[in-house]
Amino acid sequence: MPGIEETDMNFSQRTRGIVRAIAVVLSLAVPLVIAISSADARVGGGFGSGSRGSRTFSAPPSTTTAPGTAQPLNRTFSQPGSPGIGAPAANGGGFFNRGGMGRGLLGGLAAGFLGAGLLGMLFGGGMFSGLGGLSSIFGLLLQIGLIFIVVRMAMSWWQRRHTPASAYAGGPAVGPGTQSGFGSAMGFGLGSGSSAPLEIQPADYEAFERLLGEIQAAWSNEDVARLHTLATPEMVKYLTDDIQANKARNVINKTSDVKLLQGDLAEAWREGDTDYASVAMRFSLVDKTLDRNTGRMVEGSETPSEITEVWTFVRPRGATWELSALQQTN
The missing domain is CATH 3.10.450.240 (Nuclear Transport Factor 2; Chain: A,)
Incomplete structure (x- = not known):
C-alpha cells in the first residue's frame, strides 16, 4: 500500500541518517582520542x-x-643491536618517530577513514556512499576492528623481533x-x-x-x-x-x-x-x-x-x- 511504503521509506531514510551521524562521530572521535591519549604535558x-x-x-x-x-x-x-647511545637520525627518530609505531599506524588509519568519509560528503555521496544500509555500516565497523587487531599483532611481532633475547632472560x-x-x-x-x-x-x-x-x-x-x-x-x-x-x-x-x-x-x-x-x-x-x-x-x-x-x-x-x-x- 502507498501509505505503508512511504512510511517504510521515511523510516529507512531516518535510520540511515542516524547511522551516518554515528559513523561521522566515530570517525571524528577516533583520531581525537588517539591525539589525547598520546598527549602529556609534563617532562617527557x-x-x-x-x-x-x-x-x-x-x-x-x-x-x-x-x-x-x-x-x-x-x-x-x-x-x-647497536651498543651505546646512537647518533641522531636525520628525520628525528626514524621509524619510531615521535609517537612510535603504534600511534603512527593507528593515527594513519584513523586519518584515512576520516578523510575518505569527509571526501564522500564533499562530493555528495554521503559519509559512506555506496555502503547501502545498516548492515554495510556494521560491516565497515567490523573491518575497522579487524584492521586494529592486525595492527596490534604486527606491533607485537615487531617489538619481539627487535628486542634482544637477553631482555627477558631473567634479572x-x-x-x-x-x-x-x-x-x-x-x-x-x-x-x-x-x-x-x-x-x-x-x-x-x-x-x-x-x-x-x-x-x-x-x-x-x-x-x-x-x-x-x-x-x-x-x-x-x-x-x-x-x-x-x-x-x-x-x-x-x-x-x-x-x-x-x-x-x-x-x-x-x-x-x-x-x-x-x-x-x-x-x-x-x-x-x-x-x-x-x-x-x-x-x-x-x-x-x-x-x-x-x-x-x-x-x-x-x-x-x-x-x-x-x-x-x-x-
Missing part, C-alpha cells in the same frame, strides 16, 4: 624517550616501586657491590628485582633525587641551557622539541612541589667507561599548563598528582650523572 611528554646504552631495547626489571613493566623507548637515537647478575635492603632517607632502596654488577652508593641516590627536582624546574622555566647540564644531548633535544610544541600552542607547562615518595634501583651496569643506572621513582607534583598571555590554567590541576616512571641516568667515568632516558610504567 608522556613518551618513552632516550637511550639506555646496549639495553635500550631491553625492558628494565620490575621493582617494588614499579611492579609492572616499563613502556618501550619510542623516541630514541639508538638502533637495535641482572648479582655483583660484589650489591647492598641488599639498602635504604636512604630519600625513600630509595633496592627493589625485589634489583641486583646489579655496578655498585650504587648513597650519594648516587641523592644525585638521582636532586636531578628529579632540578630537571622539573628547568623544564618549567624552559631553561634549555640548564637542561644541557642535567641531561644528555639526546634528551635535551626531545625536551626542547616539546617546549617548542608548547610555544606553538601558546601555552607553558609548569611543574612544582616535586616530592619523591618512593624509589628503588631496577638495574645498574657499566659499559666501558660509562655507568648506567635505571631507577624506578614514584613522585608527586603539581602539573598544570597555562596560557602564555593570560596565565590562565588550561590543563592540569593545583592538586598534586602521583607519577611512577623509570628514569635512566648515565655517567661517564669521572663525570656526574645525567638523565639519559625516561619511561612510563604500565
